[in-house]
Amino acid sequence: MSPSSKQHVRGFSLTELAVSLAVLGVLVFALPPLIPQVRQMLSGQQSLSAEDAGEALMGFVVAHNRLPCPDTGTDGQEDCGVSNDIGLLPWRTMGLSAPLRNTHGLDFRYGVYRNSHVTLKLDADLAVLANRFEPYLPPAVKGSVTHTKPSAPDIYNLTSMTMPVLPPTPAALTSPNTEALAGHSNGLDFCLALRNATQAAVGSTKVNTGLNAAFVVVDPGVADKDQDGNLFDGQNSPLTQTFASPDIPLSDRYDDQVLAMGFAELAGALGCPAAVANVNAAARDAWAAYDEYRVAVFYAYLRDFMYVVRQTNVQINEFQFVFSTISLAITAGQLATDLALAAGSFSGIGASTVIGITIGVYSTVTAVQQLQAANEAKTLLGKQLEASWIQVQNAVSREESIRVFTQTQLTTAIASDNRGWFQ
Structure with missing residues (x-):
C-alpha cells in the first residue's frame, strides 16, 4: 500500500472533548427538573402555580359574575x-382544556366562601349568581300631562258656562319604580355578596381556622x-376542612403554597367600590331629576x-257689568219717571219730588261709574x-322638558346598572 493511499484516522481534540463533556453535564443537571413538564406536555396537563390558578378564578368571576363551585369528584365539573x-x-367548568395542576402534576385544593x-339582599354565596x-x-x-284652554263662557246662557277643569294627576307620581330591574343579575350582585360576606360571622372557607x-x-x-x-x-389537610395561612414558610414538614383572597381584596381587584358608587350616584341623579319634575x-x-x-x-266681572247695565237702566228709568211727575205737577214741585229727583240723579251717576269701572x-x-x-x-313647556330629562336620567341609571362592574 502506498503512503498516498493510506486513510487518515482522526480523533477528538481536547477542546472538542471538553465542550462535549460540558454539554453532557448541562443536560444531566437540566433534564431532571424538566421531566415533570415533559410528562405534562405529553398528557395535556397545564402546569400552573397557585397564583396562576387564582388569576384563572378571577377571569371566571369577570366572565360569569360569580366564583365556580369546587369539584368534589374528579371529572373537572363543579x-x-x-x-x-x-x-x-x-x-x-372554568372552560379549560386540561386539569390545572402544579409543576409536579398534582391537583390544587380549592375552597370558596x-x-x-x-x-x-343579605345573601353571601359567592358561587351563586342572584x-x-x-x-x-x-x-x-x-x-306628559295635557293642559287644555277652556272656551270662553257665554254669560247670557248660564247652562253653557263650565269652569276650567284641572288635568288629572300623572300616574307616574304614585310609587317608586319596581319593575325596571326585576330579575336582572350581574357583577354588582357579586359585589353585594362580597359586602355581605364581610358582615357574616359563619363560613367554612377559613384561613388559619379563624x-x-x-x-x-x-x-x-x-x-x-408531614x-x-x-x-x-398541616391545616391544608382535607381532614381539617380549613386552610393554612399563606405566610407559613417552607420546611421539612411543610411544602404547600397557599393563595387566599379576602373579600375586600377581591372587591378592590374587581373595582366593586367604584362600580357600586357610580350606579348609586346615577340613581341619586335620577331621583333629583324626578324631584325637579314633581316641582x-x-x-x-x-x-x-x-x-x-x-x-x-x-266671569264675575261679566255679571257685574250686566248688573251695572241693568242698574243704570233702572235708575235712569226712575229718574225719568220722577222728572215726568215733576213736569206734570200742577200744585208745584214738592220736597219729596225734589228728593226723588236728587236720588235718581245720584243713582244714575253711580250706576254710570259702576258700569265704567266694570268695563x-x-x-x-x-x-x-x-x-x-x-x-x-x-x-307646561318646562314640565315637558324636565319630564324628558327625568326619563333620560332614569334610563342612564338603568344602563349603568346593566353594565355591572364595567362602568
Whole structure:
C-alpha cells in the first residue's frame, strides 16, 4: 500500500472533548427538573402555580359574575350542592382544556366562601349568581300631562258656562319604580355578596381556622412532608376542612403554597367600590331629576289654578257689568219717571219730588261709574287672563322638558346598572 493511499484516522481534540463533556453535564443537571413538564406536555396537563390558578378564578368571576363551585369528584365539573365549598378546581367548568395542576402534576385544593340567605339582599354565596343589588330608582314618567284652554263662557246662557277643569294627576307620581330591574343579575350582585360576606360571622372557607376568605387555592408541593397520608400538609389537610395561612414558610414538614383572597381584596381587584358608587350616584341623579319634575308638575298645576281664578274673575266681572247695565237702566228709568211727575205737577214741585229727583240723579251717576269701572275691569281682567294662559304654557313647556330629562336620567341609571362592574 502506498503512503498516498493510506486513510487518515482522526480523533477528538481536547477542546472538542471538553465542550462535549460540558454539554453532557448541562443536560444531566437540566433534564431532571424538566421531566415533570415533559410528562405534562405529553398528557395535556397545564402546569400552573397557585397564583396562576387564582388569576384563572378571577377571569371566571369577570366572565360569569360569580366564583365556580369546587369539584368534589374528579371529572373537572363543579358540584354546587349546598354544603360543597371545598374540593378541586373545576377546570372543565372554568372552560379549560386540561386539569390545572402544579409543576409536579398534582391537583390544587380549592375552597370558596358560601353563605346563602333567604333574603337576597343579605345573601353571601359567592358561587351563586342572584339578583342581590337593585339601586333604588324613581318611577318611570309615562307621558306628559295635557293642559287644555277652556272656551270662553257665554254669560247670557248660564247652562253653557263650565269652569276650567284641572288635568288629572300623572300616574307616574304614585310609587317608586319596581319593575325596571326585576330579575336582572350581574357583577354588582357579586359585589353585594362580597359586602355581605364581610358582615357574616359563619363560613367554612377559613384561613388559619379563624379568618374567612373569598376563595383559597392550595398547591400541595411535591411530597407529603408531614407524613399524614395525604399531600396537603398541616391545616391544608382535607381532614381539617380549613386552610393554612399563606405566610407559613417552607420546611421539612411543610411544602404547600397557599393563595387566599379576602373579600375586600377581591372587591378592590374587581373595582366593586367604584362600580357600586357610580350606579348609586346615577340613581341619586335620577331621583333629583324626578324631584325637579314633581316641582315642575306642581308649578304647572298652580298656573292652571291661577288661570281658573283669572277666568272666574272675568266671569264675575261679566255679571257685574250686566248688573251695572241693568242698574243704570233702572235708575235712569226712575229718574225719568220722577222728572215726568215733576213736569206734570200742577200744585208745584214738592220736597219729596225734589228728593226723588236728587236720588235718581245720584243713582244714575253711580250706576254710570259702576258700569265704567266694570268695563275697565273687564279690559284689565282680559289682559290678566291672557297673561295667565301664557304662564300656563310656559309652565307646561318646562314640565315637558324636565319630564324628558327625568326619563333620560332614569334610563342612564338603568344602563349603568346593566353594565355591572364595567362602568
